[in-house]
Amino acid sequence: MGAAVTTKLPVIDSSTDKISDTENHGRIYTGLANFGTTCYCNSVIQSLYYCSPFRQQLFEYDKMINSMLEKSVLRTVMPTGTKRQDALLLHLTNLFYELENFKKVTGFLSPHKFISEVKMQNLMFNNDEHHDAHEFLHFLLNDVIESIRFDSNILKNRIKQKHCCIMLDDEKTWVENIFGGTVQSKTKCLTCERVSVVNQAVLDISIETSENSTLSDCLLRSTNKEYMQDIDKVFCECCNSLQESERSMRMVKSPKVLAIHLKRFKFVEKFQQHRKLQHKVEFSDTLDFNFEDGDAHSSHSYRLRSVIAHLGNGPMEGHYVAMVRDTSCSWTLFDDDIVEKIDADLVKMCYGCGEKRTTKRNSSQTGYILFYEL
């Protein structure tokens, strides 16, 4: 009881974002060294670091948990099989502190410790191959969530309370509070007309892209009814068999940070492999998104904060960079150890290729993960 029970993670006001406040006063942007093919990791780290709610909450969490848990907990093995002291949450926090405290005007940091731990803890990344930045983002966020849940369970057992102060009222972690949305899928059996509704918690949304479209078009299209037939028939509990069905999906709960993954790597039957879709999908600096939950409607206006772009022609090759927008709407490119101010037109070149193909280099740069903040 006592302090531990009353302590709560402070709610972060992103208007007091340290980075944007100091933006025009010589803010230092720091690159990250690449260890062969680790641009998938560097681009995700930069996007998360410049995602103000995430960075601030990470620092707040670190301060709070250090005051609540004694050092011996760090030696405990988590259900993931990793000692708490090796948790990526801890290594990510240390890396963020290094970025925060980097004082040189130019230069870059080495995220070696963090990347070694990633490779050690997930064999998929333990090689020199090209990896998918979206898969890495998922792995990292889920791993951080697991560590917070682990801390929460230790505290819960200790203070014998059902609710733990480091969790939110609905037993969610602060990571889920930032990125978590709810996608609702409605499936209607076309034989008996039974409708089943399933709500799924998500940390981002993955959407199909279509040629010469805008992000809003793609989002709208993703809510269209889909006919499930032949091999896609759905089991109906009422008919007790696979039936042709109609399915629609929509987001019913809005996240604070809407991370959108554009499905650009698609399995092409003809080639029996994944190919990259280079086509043009325009994304704007602001995004109005409508949420419907039953009769309740809400609309939110999001601002584009960062873009992870893929440069290259296929899923197993190429390069990732992050482009980050500050509050004065100027853009910075993070290309591993190279950091430079860029013109907004360069971001537009990442829409993909439109009807008229430009040079090969231009056409292969495409936005892949977009982070929009409320």
Ligand SMILES: [Zn+2]
């Ligand atoms: Zn049915």
